Amino acid sequence: MQTKKTSSARTAILEQATPLFATKGYSGVSMRDISKKVGTSAAALYHHFPDKQSLYMAVMEFVFADKVKNIAPPPEDNSPASRQLEHFVGNFVNLLASDPCLRALLQRELLDGDEARLKLLAKRLFIGPFEAIATFAKSLSSNSDPHMLAVSMIGLLLFHFETIPIREFLPSGEDKHNNTEVITSHVTQLLTTALGVSE
Amino acid sequence: MQTKKTSSARTAILEQATPLFATKGYSGVSMRDISKKVGTSAAALYHHFPDKQSLYMAVMEFVFADKVKNIAPPPEDNSPASRQLEHFVGNFVNLLASDPCLRALLQRELLDGDEARLKLLAKRLFIGPFEAIATFAKSLSSNSDPHMLAVSMIGLLLFHFETIPIREFLPSGEDKHNNTEVITSHVTQLLTTALGVSE
DNA sequence: GTCTATAGCCTGATAGAC
DNA sequence: GTCTATCAGGCTATAGAC
Structure with missing residues (x-):
């Protein structure tokens, strides 16, 4: 062994x-x-x-392997939903902030990847974490489509990082909008309200 | 003339x-x-x-010019906020669905563009529409940061299109999730609740 | 305004010495 | 396992005929 x-x-x-x-x-x-x-x-x-x-492809595996595994709280987590959501957003934001390559490579793959490569990457790297996020989403809001809610949550987070390079040229774009705590609290607040998660 | x-x-x-x-x-x-x-x-x-x-660069101007100008409702719009939000999301979704190149080029630029090019594109193409969306966001939720709210709204919408090529390989990914009406109603519902816009 | 031809450089990939 | 040398072809961009 x-x-x-x-x-x-x-x-x-x-x-x-x-x-x-x-x-x-x-x-x-x-x-x-x-x-x-x-x-x-x-x-x-x-x-x-x-x-x-x-x-x-080896770079992709090197970058994604294990890093996105435990992004969503496990189903057996018994802490309050509001706390789970806060931790999920915080962990995701920290992951994206600590490793800019991860986000860039993911988004490049969504633009460039042919069907075969996306299928392979999904199978080997993304299905598990996405499923976990969808399950978590379902536990927060049982009457929404978990797949769509997972996509919405991820997109909401990603775009704040995707727009970092152009933000300074857009109205009211300030450094604080690139700050991880500011992004975390903004997104957490938005999702908490949207999903009716009691504080 | x-x-x-x-x-x-x-x-x-x-x-x-x-x-x-x-x-x-x-x-x-x-x-x-x-x-x-x-x-x-x-x-x-x-x-x-x-x-x-x-x-x-000529392609970028050709694709973006005029198309994104009237994406947000004008400040003098007197229809109910819920109706304005519904129209905004619907228009945005239709724009993204009707012209896949527009979204792809925007996201490629955010990944590839150097500082000078992003500044130029922002100035010539994006500042106006973004400002309009931020103003609209402020009218919906006066106590949130309009810049962040605008980024959130756009990211929420974009990611549903960005993930179209990989969705079929993710759990519960179905064709209906690519449907414009389904995306529109999901995002509208989410934002309506998140921003506390009365129906 | 469009063509063919080409300069000069960069590309992925390989051969064979060490 | 790493090197130099090299192949065959693609790249942007230009020159000059028509």
């Missing part, structure tokens, strides 16, 4: 490639770009990954 | 380039790709646009 030994070269490649793909997208990054950032040659990358697509 | 004569070749290029940039992104589309779809040569494109960047 032995876990795979961590190949540090491989991990270093994934770590360096992640922010490149997140900021420039799949077709905006070349194998040479990655190799330069790692401090090696392009040919060396092909020793660790068979091709660019495989490297990219 | 004469408006610029419509150059039909130029317009044809913009029309063909729009879905390409929307689906594959700036660096995923070559001038040859565009020229093939238009049915001309790559060199011909350079007669109408000085370079690829200029063509892309």
Whole structure:
């Protein structure tokens, strides 16, 4: 019973490639770009990954694996609904704030991914957490469609981060709107009211 | 007082380039790709646009100009707030559903755009409509931050469209969740409750 | 206004030495 | 496991004929 030994070269490649793909997208990054950032040659990358697509998919798994697993409170959580909601929003906001690449890669995939890749990513990474959020949503508001409510909750959160780069050019856009506590409390308050969760 | 004569070749290029940039992104589309779809040569494109960047920016103006101008109800609208909200959501959903390129290009720009380009796009295209939405949001809920509320409302709507390609692979994802009326009524109901807008 | 041809560079990927 | 060298082709953009 032995876990795979961590190949540090491989991990270093994934770590360096992640922010490149997140900021420039799949077709905006070349194998040479990655190799330069790692401090090696392009040919060396092909020793660790068979091709660019495989490297990219490995980056996706590297970024998402485990990070989004426990995003929703477990069904057996007995704390008050208002507290659960507050924690859920807070945890989600902290995750998005602490790892900007995660959000960018998710949104790029929704724009770029073909059917096969989205199916694979959904199956391996997103189905579990999404199901948990939908179940949590259902426990908060039993007469709404849990699928739609989960989508609404996630979208509500994401867009505050998605708009960070343009906010300073929009009316009343201030630094405080990028602050995690401000986003958390705004979204929590909105959802608490929307779902009729008693305080 | 004469408006610029419509150059039909130029317009044809913009029309063909729009879905390409929307689906594959700036660096995923070559001038040859565009020229093939238009049915001309790559060199011909350079007669109408000085370079690829200029063509892309022209596409952005072509897609956004006027379309998002009247997205929010005017301040002098005297219909009940619940009706205004319903119309706003309905109009926004219809816009996003009728023109998938508009949403994709907006989200790509938020991911790809450098500071200068985002500033330019904000100034020329987004400030007006965003301001109108924020003002509308303030009229609905005077004690919330209008900027954050506007961001929340837009994000709530967008994500239902952003997730269309992956929804079929997520739990309980059904075709009905892609239906404009279903999205409109879900979001309207959510916002009506969240903002305490009386029916 | 559109064409063909091409310059000059970048691309993913491979071969073979070490 | 990493290197240099290289292939075959794609890229933006331009030159110059028509």
